[in-house]
Amino acid sequence: MRVGTLCYATDQGLGVLARAFHTHGVVTHPYVVVHSHHPTHTEWHRGAPSAHIRQLNVDDIVSYFKQCDAVLFFETPFVWALLPALKAAGVLTALMPMHECMPAEWPHQPDVVLNPSHLDQRCFPRGVHIPVPVEVEWRKRDRARVFVHNAGHGGLRGRNGTKELLEAIRYLKSDAEFIIRSQDPNWREWKGWRGVDIRVGTAPWNTLYAEGDVFLFPEKFNGLSLPLQEAFASGMPCMATDRFPMDQWLPRNLLIQPTGEAPARIGPSYREFMEAHVDPKAIAAKIDAWYDADISEYSELGRKFAERNSWAALKPKYLEALGCA
Numbered sequence: 001m002r003v004g005t006l007c008y009a010t011d012q013g014l015g016v017l018a019r020a021f022h023t024h025g026v027v028t029h030p031y032v033v034v035h036s037h038h039p040t041h042t043e044w045h046r047g048a049p050s051a052h053i054r055q056l057n058v059d060d061i062v063s064y065f066k067q068c069d070a071v072l073f074f075e076t077p078f079v080w081a082l083l084p085a086l087k088a089a090g091v092l093t094a095l096m097p098m099h100e101c102m103p104a105e106w107p108h109q110p111d112v113v114l115n116p117s118h119l120d121q122r123c124f125p126r127g128v129h130i131p132v133p134v135e136v137e138w139r140k141r142d143r144a145r146v147f148v149h150n151a152g153h154g155g156l157r158g159r160n161g162t163k164e165l166l167e168a169i170r171y172l173k174s175d176a177e178f179i180i181r182s183q184d185p186n187w188r189e190w191k192g193w194r195g196v197d198i199r200v201g202t203a204p205w206n207t208l209y210a211e212g213d214v215f216l217f218p219e220k221f222n223g224l225s226l227p228l229q230e231a232f233a234s235g236m237p238c239m240a241t242d243r244f245p246m247d248q249w250l251p252r253n254l255l256i257q258p259t260g261e262a263p264a265r266i267g268p269s270y271r272e273f274m275e276a277h278v279d280p281k282a283i284a285a286k287i288d289a290w291y292d293a294d295i296s297e298y299s300e301l302g303r304k305f306a307e308r309n310s311w312a313a314l315k316p317k318y319l320e321a322l323g324c325a
Contacts, residue, residue, distance in 0.1 A: 001324035004029040004068040004091075006061065006078055009045055010038040011183065011202045013152070013226060017074050017132065019044050024133070024311045026318050029068050031061060033078060053078065058085055065091055070322045073110070075101055083108035092323055099123040100156075100221055100273040101266060114321055116224040118245035123271070128321055132224060133311040134233040137206070141213045141235050141299040144176075144290045148212035148236065150227050151182040156266060161218035161241070161278055168283035169196060174291035179212050209234035213295065216287070218256050218278045221264070233306035237298035239286060241276050249305070251298055256286045 005027045007018030015038075021027040022045060032050035034040050040050070049064055051057065056078055062085045065071050070092040077083055077095065086093050094112035099120050113127025121129040151162040162182070169178065177195040181203050208230070209215070215231035215238045225246070232238050232250065240246045242255035256278060264275040307313070 001070075001319070001322075002028050002068040003322055003324060004031060004065045004071040006031045006033060006056075006071070006073060006082070007045075008033050008035050008038075009041045010035050011041075012038060014074055015041075015044075016205070017226065020133070020135070021072070021074075021318075024135075024315060026315060026322075027072060029065070031064055058082055062086060062089055065089070069324060070094060070112075072096065072114070072322065077110075080107040083110055087111070094322055097124055097127075098222075098224060099271060100264075102271050103269055104271050112321055114318070118248050120224065130314060130317050130321060131309050132226060132229065133314040134226075134229050134306060134309050135311055136209055136230050136234040136306070138233065138235045138303045138306055139210075140296060140303075141237070142294065142296050144214045144237070144293045144295045146177045146179060146212040147214045147216040147239070147287060148179045148209070148231070149181070149216045150208055150231075151180060151184065152227075157220070157264070157275070159220045159222055159275075161220060161283075164218055164278050164280045165216060165283060166196075167280035168287070171281050171284035172288060173284075174288045176287050176291045178216075181208070209236060212236065214239055214254075214290065216283075218283050220276045220278065221273055229305075229309065232302045233309065235299040235302045237295045237302070239290070241278055243276050251301065254286070254290065254298065256282055258282075 005018055007030055008015040009032050022030050030045040030048045032045055032048050034050055034052040058081050066089050072094045074096050075098045083093050093110040095110040096114045097120055113124050115121040115127040115129045116132045149165055151160055179197045181199045183202055215236040217228055217240050228238050228240055237254050238250050239254050242257050258276040259279045260277045261274045263272050265272045
């Protein structure tokens, strides 16, 4: 069976997500969207057609995808008119949404909605919930001494909690150490401050979870959080924000209690969602409470999570949902 996708090939969440689905054979026919600001990795999808995001042509894309049985879009179809055009061409359309990045009213409906989290399933109940598979090397962690935070580009509205995390370090009483990776150079000023190792740039994917003991990610909103899933699967206990849906699959006694939440939205035409507020002092207190604690039991839970959410376990579910089983 042939499955297409319209995707970025960049070092961002959407680009990495599409690449994984291509690498593991769910997607067979990618069509690359050239990003306006981030470099495109042409080697990720060799031979695939491409077009700049401002020059996407519905007729050209549909003509390419006519050879496919289904087209899977990650978070956005880029051009919503593609959905009815592909349906008219007899191609099944599927969309994996991210609830906070979706329009309040979808201009067109896909045939299939694949919800990557419990939160997306709550928002789009006609869809089916299938977690995103993870593929990382598991390593047992024993003591909580080095805390890791992968900030990426910072996330929409600073949702990854990098600013709050750095402010929290001022309140620490323990000797916790930190590895903070960022693709944004603005955090360089913290380098070398009180056990903080700031690494600016794009790190090789297979190194993101190779070091450290606890993954620290006080995010404010996000239905799907691949960094948390990958870190947990690598054997790192996760210190995230205590909110739905993270409280459904992460050990709750490591989670950071938010001080509240408030309605927010990405833009006027987007869905409203609840954004958590996280106090830096609460982050510091949680780090101090767990510093040098025995975390081996939680590391083992990560190994079991990795087995349940592996490509071997979940790929058949995706193929079935796409009518390709």
